[in-house]
Amino acid sequence: SRSINLAVIPGDGIGQEVVAEGLKVLSAVLPQDVKLETREYDFGARRYHATGETLTDADLDDLKRHDAILLGAIGDPSVPSGVLERGFLLKLRFAFDHHVNLRPSKLLPGVATPLAGQPEIDFVVVREGTEGPYTGNGGTIRKGTPHEVATEVSVNTAFGVERVVRDAFARAQARPRKKLTLVHKNNVLTFAGHLWTNIFNQVAEEFPEVTTDYIHVDAATIYLVTDPARFDVIVTDNLFGDIITDLAAAVSGGIGVAASGNINPDRVYPSMFEPVHGSAPDIAGQGKADPSATVLSVALLLRHLGHDAEAARIEDAVSADLAERGDLPARSTSQIGDALAARVAG
Amino acid sequence: SRSINLAVIPGDGIGQEVVAEGLKVLSAVLPQDVKLETREYDFGARRYHATGETLTDADLDDLKRHDAILLGAIGDPSVPSGVLERGFLLKLRFAFDHHVNLRPSKLLPGVATPLAGQPEIDFVVVREGTEGPYTGNGGTIRKGTPHEVATEVSVNTAFGVERVVRDAFARAQARPRKKLTLVHKNNVLTFAGHLWTNIFNQVAEEFPEVTTDYIHVDAATIYLVTDPARFDVIVTDNLFGDIITDLAAAVSGGIGVAASGNINPDRVYPSMFEPVHGSAPDIAGQGKADPSATVLSVALLLRHLGHDAEAARIEDAVSADLAERGDLPARSTSQIGDALAARVAG
Numbered sequence: 001s002r003s004i005n006l007a008v009i010p011g012d013g014i015g016q017e018v019v020a021e022g023l024k025v026l027s028a029v030l031p032q033d034v035k036l037e038t039r040e041y042d043f044g045a046r047r048y049h050a051t052g053e054t055l056t057d058a059d060l061d062d063l064k065r066h067d068a069i070l071l072g073a074i075g076d077p078s079v080p081s082g083v084l085e086r087g088f089l090l091k092l093r094f095a096f097d098h099h100v101n102l103r104p105s106k107l108l109p110g111v112a113t114p115l116a117g118q119p120e121i122d123f124v125v126v127r128e129g130t131e132g133p134y135t136g137n138g139g140t141i142r143k144g145t146p147h148e149v150a151t152e153v154s155v156n157t158a159f160g161v162e163r164v165v166r167d168a169f170a171r172a173q174a175r176p177r178k179k180l181t182l183v184h185k186n187n188v189l190t191f192a193g194h195l196w197t198n199i200f201n202q203v204a205e206e207f208p209e210v211t212t213d214y215i216h217v218d219a220a221t222i223y224l225v226t227d228p229a230r231f232d233v234i235v236t237d238n239l240f241g242d243i244i245t246d247l248a249a250a251v252s253g254g255i256g257v258a259a260s261g262n263i264n265p266d267r268v269y270p271s272m273f274e275p276v277h278g279s280a281p282d283i284a285g286q287g288k289a290d291p292s293a294t295v296l297s298v299a300l301l302l303r304h305l306g307h308d309a310e311a312a313r314i315e316d317a318v319s320a321d322l323a324e325r326g327d328l329p330a331r332s333t334s335q336i337g338d339a340l341a342a343r344v345a346g
Numbered sequence: 347s348r349s350i351n352l353a354v355i356p357g358d359g360i361g362q363e364v365v366a367e368g369l370k371v372l373s374a375v376l377p378q379d380v381k382l383e384t385r386e387y388d389f390g391a392r393r394y395h396a397t398g399e400t401l402t403d404a405d406l407d408d409l410k411r412h413d414a415i416l417l418g419a420i421g422d423p424s425v426p427s428g429v430l431e432r433g434f435l436l437k438l439r440f441a442f443d444h445h446v447n448l449r450p451s452k453l454l455p456g457v458a459t460p461l462a463g464q465p466e467i468d469f470v471v472v473r474e475g476t477e478g479p480y481t482g483n484g485g486t487i488r489k490g491t492p493h494e495v496a497t498e499v500s501v502n503t504a505f506g507v508e509r510v511v512r513d514a515f516a517r518a519q520a521r522p523r524k525k526l527t528l529v530h531k532n533n534v535l536t537f538a539g540h541l542w543t544n545i546f547n548q549v550a551e552e553f554p555e556v557t558t559d560y561i562h563v564d565a566a567t568i569y570l571v572t573d574p575a576r577f578d579v580i581v582t583d584n585l586f587g588d589i590i591t592d593l594a595a596a597v598s599g600g601i602g603v604a605a606s607g608n609i610n611p612d613r614v615y616p617s618m619f620e621p622v623h624g625s626a627p628d629i630a631g632q633g634k635a636d637p638s639a640t641v642l643s644v645a646l647l648l649r650h651l652g653h654d655a656e657a658a659r660i661e662d663a664v665s666a667d668l669a670e671r672g673d674l675p676a677r678s679t680s681q682i683g684d685a686l687a688a689r690v691a692g
């Protein structure tokens with residue numbers, strides 16, 4: 001479409017700084033005839049402290065009117081753990097049915113990795129975003145007593161698993177290697193594990209060109225550090241996806257460059273794009289954050305909205321910038337943003 | 347005690363080969379006046395195929411009579427996923443109340459790691475062993491239909507969390523660095539997360555010398571590859587412990603050297619010692635498996651039974667053997683066992 005109506009949620013900590021650079025690069029890459037409208041929303045710790053609100057129904061109505069959402073980071077030590085995560089981040093993912101949580105991992109040339117020998121890393125994790133242990137099901141009895149019992153219920157439905165597995169197969173089919181790995185723990189979590197495994201095997205029949213593989217989540221962490229080249233597309237549950245994508249980010253350049261999309265493929269709701277990193281309060285406001293993860297999230301956003309050429313220009317700019325970093329003195333958040341904006345404009 | 351009455355469960359695949367070497371080294375290290383009695387049990391895939399049984403009440407009664415259990419590995423592709431894991435391994439851990447699952451990670455000098463720069467790694471994971479998502483709670487409705495719903499319930503009790511947290515604090519207190527890190531996901535799994543966090547903070551008051559730290563499980567995987575030296579003792583839930591100890595093994599020399607103890611600290615039941623690796627059917631029967639993880643599990647077993655000097659002799663022997671490997675041609679499972687037996691005897 002020739003216009004983009006974007007909701008912008010800078011959020012807490014470094015969220016403010018990295019989103020500013022994301023928008024800078026977005027403006028620079030868009031052709032003149034694409035009209036960009038943005039509206040900024042002040043969600044996060046400040047709003048919570050001022051009003052006690054995290055995300056109201058009225059907020060959801062407002063956000064719903066946009067084509068997409070760009071988020072920086074949400075979370076601050078002044079707010080009890082879980083309040084903003086469950087009350088904002090997860091509430092939004094669930095309310096807007098972001099069932100495909102897309103997290104690409106690519107180790108770009110010249111980028112530092114903690115792994116020896118600079119292995120080839122180029123895979124995408126398709127993490128389920130609306131089920132599993134993230135539903136908030138469960139509870140506590142006898143809280144605070146020696147007899148407290150707390151439960152967490154992982155909820156998995158055929159409907160929810162099939163749609164994300166199907167999405168992952170389609171993505172695998174579209175990539176040169178056409179390989180899809182299911183990551184679960186079906187030898188222990190046998191109820192959910194059998195559901196995932198059966199649906200995975202059923203959908204596989206519709207994609208005969210895709211090579212399939214199954215790995216337990218514990219073993220997957222081993223392969224991510226000893227043989228990451230074995231992965232092309234991974235599909236997995238919400239919690240396993242959370243864990244392995246942080247590890248995947250760590251080995252493929254760090255969370256400074258890890259992008260993600262919380263996607264509603266049906267396009268009933270706007271999709272949300274955000275760096276994998278958090279609000280990093282320890283370095284906030286100092287211009288130390290790397291905006292590359294947010295800039296790469298903008299590329300995912302553009303691709304989702306059909307601006308493929310612009311998405312590719314951003315990815316190339318980040319690659320080129322990263323490749324040259326070794327030779328440059330350290331730059332500030334906005335200097336990196338400026339450099340990327342100049343590259344995509346040129 | 348001056349006698350050891352050991353139950354030996356070689357199990358499936360390479361389990362047979364590595365347990366033989368573990369026993370070889372055990373016999374070699376024990377002083378003449380310690381009487382070693384062993385009884386071998388044929389659990390695993392063969393027994394399951396022959397009788398349909400995995401672990402009966404009568405088996406548990408037999409096993410209970412021993413001072414400790416040495417296990418190789420259980421699991422075979424001919425048995426549906428979950429049958430032996432839930433029906434044997436987890437059944438035994440739960441029946442014998444193995445609530446402390448101890449998994450040390452130490453990168454020994456000269457040992458290869460996938461991490462660049464040979465970082466310092468020397469920590470212990472205390473994984474809870476009888477609760478969390480491993481309880482088998484949950485179920486499936488409308489199985490095999492498009493309306494299937496499968497749940498997995500993580501059950502966490504104050505009783506179960508406190509005893510393992512207390513064990514971990516005591517272990518941290520006894521180590522030079524005296525640092526304990528709680529790994530959980532308390533920003534999402536808020537019911538279980540608050541229980542763990544509150545108990546952790548309460549027990550911390552009894553151990554004022556121990557430095558404490560909290561890290562989400564996703565971030566923990568990052569630190570395990572970028573800064574493993576930050577860890578001294580980790581305490582965590584059953585599933586998170588499963589995942590991070592495979593990663594910990596991978597970065598600290600591989601699962602060929604990762605030992606574990608399933609410990610009942612009350613000594614009401616025998617504790618079980620086993621390598622972290624599985625039955626590896628692809629290399630079974632070829633003399634290719636590294637018995638070091640089993641041999642190190644024997645060291646944990648000896649320490650549990652009070653034979654500290656012998657445990658240390660085994661650990662030193664494995665260290666020395668690993669340090670020299672780079673210069674040696676590849677050896678078979680039994681050649682490595684012979685070398686270790688010779689070292690501990692000499």
Ligand SMILES: CC(C)[C@H](C(=O)O)[C@@H](O)C(=O)O
Binds near residue numbers: 086089242
């Ligand atoms: C902040 C938290 C709720 C979130 C998650 O667990 O999904 C984060 O870790 C992520 O991966 O986006």
Ligand SMILES: CC(C)[C@H](C(=O)O)[C@@H](O)C(=O)O
Binds near residue numbers: 187188218432436622
């Ligand atoms: C085989 C499986 C049941 C087991 C577990 O998940 O605990 C294994 O992965 C382990 O870590 O000992």
